[in-house]
Amino acid sequence: MRNRLFAIAAIAGAMAAPIAAQAQTTITTGVAGGGGTVVIGEHEGIIAEQRPAFREYIVRERVPNYxxxxxxxxxxxxxxxxxTYYDxxxxxxxxxxxxxxxxGQTVLVEPRSRRIVQVVD
Known part of the structure; x- marks a missing residue:
């Protein structure tokens, strides 16, 4: 009986692994003097194609530099x-x-923890 329960649990775990992997996105950033990879769940930051427009938006809005x-x-x-954090x-x-x-660098921040999740280069 225990072997049967163990087998069922192992099969269920193997089936759930691909689903859990799909719910995460890895973003790698290159930052002068540092950088790194961070898993930020199912949400992505600013995608590469939108970064130039996003930087222009930041300049237009005159977001202060801290x-x-x-x-x-x-x-x-x-x-x-x-x-100050902005939507x-x-x-x-x-x-x-x-x-x-x-x-001088635009960053995306998880608002509750204040942790930087992306440096928008």
């Missing part, structure tokens, strides 16, 4: 105070993240 002493890298945390316009895709400009 200076911090730490490097701006994927996975880094932004300060708890002093940084990403729907024209660039629906995303749960916010954006801001830090040390």
């Amino acid at each position: 200076t911090i002493s730490e490097s701006v890298v994927v996975g880094g945390l932004l300060p708890e105070t002093g940084v 990403v316009p729907q024209t660039f895709g629906v995303t749960p993240y916010r954006y801001t400009v830090v040390n």
